[in-house]
Amino acid sequence: AFAKVKTEPPVEVFHLVKVFQADKHEQKVNLGIGAYRTDENKPFVLPVVKKCEIEVVNDAKLNHEYLPILGNPDFTKAATEMVLGKDSKALKEKRTLSVQTISGTGGIRLAAEFMCQHLQRRTVFVPNPTWENHMKIFKQAGFKHIKQYKYWNAKKRKLDMSSILRELSEAPEGAVVLMHASAHNPTGMDPSKAQWHQIAELIKQRRLFPFFDCAYQGFASGDIESDAFAIRHFVDAGLETILVQSFAKNMGLYNERVGNLVVVLNDKQQLPAVASQFTILVRINYSNPPAFGSRVVHKVLSVEQNRKEWEQTVCMMASRVKDMRKQLADKLKQLDTPGTWDHIVQQTGMFSYTGLTPKHVQKLKDDKHIYMLSSGRANICGLTTKNVDYVAKSISEVVKE
Numbered sequence: 001a002f003a004k005v006k007t008e009p010p011v012e013v014f015h016l017v018k019v020f021q022a023d024k025h026e027q028k029v030n031l032g033i034g035a036y037r038t039d040e041n042k043p044f045v046l047p048v049v050k051k052c053e054i055e056v057v058n059d060a061k062l063n064h065e066y067l068p069i070l071g072n073p074d075f076t077k078a079a080t081e082m083v084l085g086k087d088s089k090a091l092k093e094k095r096t097l098s099v100q101t102i103s104g105t106g107g108i109r110l111a112a113e114f115m116c117q118h119l120q121r122r123t124v125f126v127p128n129p130t131w132e133n134h135m136k137i138f139k140q141a142g143f144k145h146i147k148q149y150k151y152w153n154a155k156k157r158k159l160d161m162s163s164i165l166r167e168l169s170e171a172p173e174g175a176v177v178l179m180h181a182s183a184h185n186p187t188g189m190d191p192s193k194a195q196w197h198q199i200a201e202l203i204k205q206r207r208l209f210p211f212f213d214c215a216y217q218g219f220a221s222g223d224i225e226s227d228a229f230a231i232r233h234f235v236d237a238g239l240e241t242i243l244v245q246s247f248a249k250n251m252g253l254y255n256e257r258v259g260n261l262v263v264v265l266n267d268k269q270q271l272p273a274v275a276s277q278f279t280i281l282v283r284i285n286y287s288n289p290p291a292f293g294s295r296v297v298h299k300v301l302s303v304e305q306n307r308k309e310w311e312q313t314v315c316m317m318a319s320r321v322k323d324m325r326k327q328l329a330d331k332l333k334q335l336d337t338p339g340t341w342d343h344i345v346q347q348t349g350m351f352s353y354t355g356l357t358p359k360h361v362q363k364l365k366d367d368k369h370i371y372m373l374s375s376g377r378a379n380i381c382g383l384t385t386k387n388v389d390y391v392a393k394s395i396s397e398v399v400k401e
């Protein structure tokens with residue numbers, strides 16, 4: 001029965017984890033998968049998250065009954081307020097729908113299925129480059145035309161704003177435009193506020209449909225509110241949108257798969273129909289979401305003291321990454337590494353799109369035991385005060401070869 005099943009290549013980021021774990025070299029460094037590390041190079045369980053987990057486990061009132069199909073309403077309410085802002089007009093006018101999702105990936109898949117089946121969308125524009133999974137998810141969900149808009153100027157190592165505007169202005173009416181709300185993966189470069197204004201205006205004029213992947217709220221600026229700017233601006237500008245939040249990175253809940261999908265409509269009369277379709281989609285996909293992570297996130301967001309502590313921790317994580325960016329760039333310059341390295345400092349979030357070639361990446365892996373994606377994306381969270389010298393020296397050597 002299985003004779004014709006074809007073998008696919010492994011998924012790069014997860015494959016790298018495996019190869020890294022099997023590597024016995026003392027100085028090995030994993031700059032592959034997007035996960036935060038402490039300066040001791042350890043996975044980080046946020047203390048406030050740990051505290052809330054214990055409270056959830058010990059809460060005698062809680063049980064393992066099914067959640068509603070659209071998820072834990074306390075969690076989805078708190079998550080939606082976090083991204084749209086408590087004073088959001090759309091929230092006050094009750095024209096939003098929230099759906100708990102299997103983290104960001106599950107939310108994007110659900111949104112793509114909904115947009116294909118119920119908004120009759122067949123064309124999506126994603127940034128080039130983007131997270132490698134985006135295009136595949138939209139294809140699997142039924143989209144026929146998966147297009148890219150040029151986002152990155154590789155030569156200058158910065159955002160290619162004129163290409164973004166030009167290519168989106170040529171997009172057919174109704175096309176879905178995927179945007180990263182903050183801390184773009186993999187480039188680490190976001191539009192400025194003024195540029196977001198321009199993009200929103202264009203999307204409105206061309207009657208395109210904005211869709212946001214919000215996986216790093218807090219990681220770009222260190223501030224939860226600032227990183228929601230793009231989404232809030234689109235909503236304030238009267239645009240309808242769908243967005244998906246992940247709590248993998250900003251709460252360190254990678255394997256709990258906690259996400260939230262928000263639909264913002266202009267006509268609240270349409271809400272019950274939209275909710276009914278999401279209910280069916282969830283039901284036929286996985287019936288209903290898991291409870292634990294959603295309870296933890298709700299406790300973090302809704303208890304003032306927890307919320308404060310969490311925001312401080314997010315800020316601390318973002319500043320550690322920022323500091324490592326600076327150290328890496330400074331050291332590369334001190335070592336007279338050919339090329340320019342300021343982009344490492346200008347980029348935000350977890351990643352640097354280093355500009356290293358696949359050949360450099362291969363050499364770093366084979367000769368130096370330093371792992372990053374073949375695109376040259378490096379997870380800066382994998383740098384520590386102890387390994388940054390080794391990494392800078394190694395990069396410098398392979399670039400000079």
Ligand code: LMR
Pocket residue numbers: 013032033034035131185
């Ligand atoms: C990443 O980009 O490294 C993370 O989002 C992990 C993943 O699922 O790709």
